[in-house]
Amino acid sequence: MTNFIDFEIAPIEETTEAILDLFDKIIFNDEAKESYIIDIENNLSTFLNVEMRDDLYCLIEYPYVDKLYRDSFYNYFSSKHYSYKRDTIRVSIYNGEIQPKDFLNNKHDNLQKRYLGNFIIRPLKSSIFGRAHINPSVLNKDCLICSFDSTSMILGSKLSAKGFPHCSQDSETITCAETTIWSLMEYFGNRYAEYKPTLPSRIISTLKSLSFQRQLPSNGLTINQISYALKEFGFGTRIYARKVYPNDFENIIYHYIESGIPIVLGLDTENLGHATIAIGRNVKRKEIDSNTPREKITIDGKEMSYVDFASTIDKLIIQDDNLSPYAELSIDNVGESYEEGSEEKDYVVEFLIVPLYPKIYLEAKVAKELILQFISDQSLGFKFTDEFVLRLFLASSRSFKSHISKLDSMPEDLKLEILTTRMPKFIWCAETYPVNTDINNGICAESLLVLDATEANHGTIDSLIFAGYKDRCILLNDNKFVTLAQKLIGYRHYTNLI
Numbered sequence: 099m100t101n102f103i104d105f106e107i108a109p110i111e112e113t114t115e116a117i118l119d120l121f122d123k124i125i126f127n128d129e130a131k132e133s134y135i136i137d138i139e140n141n142l143s144t145f146l147n148v149e150m151r152d153d154l155y156c157l158i159e160y161p162y163v164d165k166l167y168r169d170s171f172y173n174y175f176s177s178k179h180y181s182y183k184r185d186t187i188r189v190s191i192y193n194g195e196i197q198p199k200d201f202l203n204n205k206h207d208n209l210q211k212r213y214l215g216n217f218i219i220r221p222l223k224s225s226i227f228g229r230a231h232i233n234p235s236v237l238n239k240d241c242l243i244c245s246f247d248s249t250s251m252i253l254g255s256k257l258s259a260k261g262f263p264h265c266s267q268d269s270e271t272i273t274c275a276e277t278t279i280w281s282l283m284e285y286f287g288n289r290y291a292e293y294k295p296t297l298p299s300r301i302i303s304t305l306k307s308l309s310f311q312r313q314l315p316s317n318g319l320t321i322n323q324i325s326y327a328l329k330e331f332g333f334g335t336r337i338y339a340r341k342v343y344p345n346d347f348e349n350i351i352y353h354y355i356e357s358g359i360p361i362v363l364g365l366d367t368e369n370l371g372h373a374t375i376a377i378g379r380n381v382k383r384k385e386i387d388s389n390t391p392r393e394k395i396t397i398d399g400k401e402m403s404y405v406d407f408a409s410t411i412d413k414l415i416i417q418d419d420n421l422s423p424y425a426e427l428s429i430d431n432v433g434e435s436y437e438e439g440s441e442e443k444d445y446v447v448e449f450l451i452v453p454l455y456p457k458i459y460l461e462a463k464v465a466k467e468l469i470l471q472f473i474s475d476q477s478l479g480f481k482f483t484d485e486f487v488l489r490l491f492l493a494s495s496r497s498f499k500s501h502i503s504k505l506d507s508m509p510e511d512l513k514l515e516i517l518t519t520r521m522p523k524f525i526w527c528a529e530t531y532p533v534n535t536d537i538n539n540g541i542c543a544e545s546l547l548v549l550d551a552t553e554a555n556h557g558t559i560d561s562l563i564f565a566g567y568k569d570r571c572i573l574l575n576d577n578k579f580v581t582l583a584q585k586l587i588g589y590r591h592y593t594n595l596i
Contacts, residue, residue: 103159105253107196110154113189114142117219120160120187125221134223141226149237149422154214155192157252161185164218166229166280169297170271174315183221186228190216190252191236201253215259216250220268227266230423233259234415239424241415242595243378244360246288260596262360262377264423272298274373275319277419278362279327281375282453285360292455293332304330321364321449324373334456340448346463347450348429352408353462354452355379357492358594363416364449365432367441378415378595380426386410386487386534397474398481405533406466407489458492458524459554460561465526466490469547472562473530478579480545480567487531489591492551495521498592507542507588512571515582519573521563524551529591537591544568546589 108116118139146156164186175182192212200209215232231248234241247258263284265277272280276298287295302313304327311317319327325335340347354361355376365372384390390410392403413426418435420442425435429447436442460468469490473479502508502516526549535541546566553561562579565572566586573580 103161105157105159107155107157107198109195110146110150110152110156113146113156113158114139116156116158117142117187117189120158120219124160125183137224138226145227145422150191151236151238153194154236155194155196157190157192157196159188159190159252162188162218164188164220164228166265166297167218167220169299170268173299173302174271186221187219188216189219190250190257191232201255206255206257209255210257213252213257213259215248215261216252217264222268225266225268230264231259231261232264232423233261234424237422237424239415239426240381241378241424241426242381242593243415243424244285244358244594245596246285248288262417262423264417265419267419270315273316273318274419275324276301276316278373278375279324279331281417282328282360282362283331286453296331301327318371319373321373321451324362325451328451328453332456333453334458336452336454336461338450338452340446343463347447349406349408349466350462351376351414351429351447351450352379352411353466353490354450354492355411355414356408356489356593356595359452359454359492361453362449362451363432363447364451365445366448367444367446370441370445372420372442372445374416374418376414376416379411380413380415381538382412383410384412395470395474397479398476402482402484404482404485404530405487407487410487455524457522458551460526460549460551462490462492465492465549465551466528468549468561469526469528472547472559472565473528473545475559478559478562478565478572480569482530482545485533486544487533487535487537489529489531489537490526491592491594492524492526493592493594494523495525496523497594498525498527498548501592502589505588505590507590509584509587512566512582512584512587515571515573515584516564519564519575521548522550522552525549525563526551526561527592529589540590543586543589543591546586 106116167186171184191214214236217230218228219226220228243262245260245262247260249258263281267273267277279301283296286293325337328335360375360377363374363376395402413428416425418425421435427434432447433443433445499517528547529543530545531537548564550561550563563574571582571584
């Protein structure tokens with residue numbers, strides 16, 4: 099056993115060969131390997147040389163102690179007759195060329211600017227890709243995603259990269275269900291103090307009371323078991339089934355994605371089931387034309403049409419443990435990234451699991467119904483013209499107010515009114531825009547409504563906190579609605595996606 103950490107820096111086109119050399123010397127250790135090495139080489143080459151940019155450099159380290167793989171090793175692989183290695187290979191990715199001397203000076207600013215995350219190679223003969231946290235730009239992805247900064251110590255340099263966790267299943271200790279729960283907890287545990295990251299062994303322990311057979315090797319989990327585990331980890335989970343919400347199912351997905359909430363997609367074919375996570379959407383949206391679905395609303399006695407922003411979303415960004423990180427898919431063709439002729443090609447999203455904060459009682463479908471009720475109300479609404487875009491999302495009042503405080507375009511007196519308004523921890527927001535405007539390009543909203551996400555009484559107007567229009571603003575003050583002299587000016591769109 100070496101007493102040192104071996105490392106090598108290589109351009110991306112040479113990284114596959116460098117990793118294979120390590121497999122030769124350390125993982126296989128002169129063992130007959132012909133039946134495995136071709137698949138390993140193909141997997142590495144596809145990921146590194148086909149999907150990644152060609153201007154990257156990688157730092158390859160061995161041995162590396164990876165907490166996720168070690169958890170599987172000590173709870174399962176170490177008890178098998180075949181001798182498995184307990185250490186992994188870590189591959190860190192950089193934008194442009196780096197040299198060993200960059201890690202030896204006392205300034206690591208240049209390394210931080212270039213650092214784009216890392217991924218783990220497990221010492222297994224199949225499913226070699228372990229935990230990964232990389233920036234989507236590594237794969238040339240132009241997307242908006244839920245993300246957090248993951249910090250790593252690399253040769254004494256403390257570096258961080260923005261991204262969403264990904265891991266391939268090893269089919270024995272973690273299947274798609276366990277990787278789904280793990281990655282969700284990694285995200286929420288690093289973003290919010292209420293949650294903590296978890297490991298496969300704890301997931302197994304949490305589900306012990308629901309299991310009526312052995313848990314290892316894993317046979318996967320049902321939708322109800324995934325939801326139960328997330329509930330035990332502190333979420334107020336909500337399950338949606340396509341057959342229960344046939345007309346709203348896809349828009350519900352998009353509303354939660356637009357809210358910056360990663361959601362579990364339950365995929366099914368006639369014989370297969372699979373779980374994956376939707377974490378964002380691509381930047382490019384569908385153009386609004388005559389084929390874009392319109393919905394109807396009656397305002398001041400006139401029937402008008404509007405476009406739900408959700409229907410303009412082109413593709414979702416998912417973390418699928420059978421695919422590379424940040425795969426793109428259309429919600430009506432979720433199997434498009436799988437091989438032609440495979441049964442996975444026929445996947446359909448049949449269920450959603452939404453991991454909500456426990457005190458969010460107002461769900462997406464009802465929040466939209468209330469918004470439509472308010473904007474069509476004679477005293478609380480506005481005389482909209484035909485054809486507008488409605489964008490609905492969930493946010494924390496803290497981050498929403500932070501956004502308001504940074505809007506230089508909004509008058510200070512209106513800004514102060516909103517910032518000093520008492521709000522619950524989470525709110526539903528609705529913005530409206532003219533049709534065919536680019537909301538990401540500084541276009542100001544025509545209206546803004548804020549609802550109390552902790553209000554479960556759907557039959558009253560108690561959930562409305564603020565409504566801003568072109569002619570006036572309405573505020574809930576001491577349980578009474580007050581009309582302000584200010585008009586909604588200079589409000590630009592808010593997003594949790596980065």
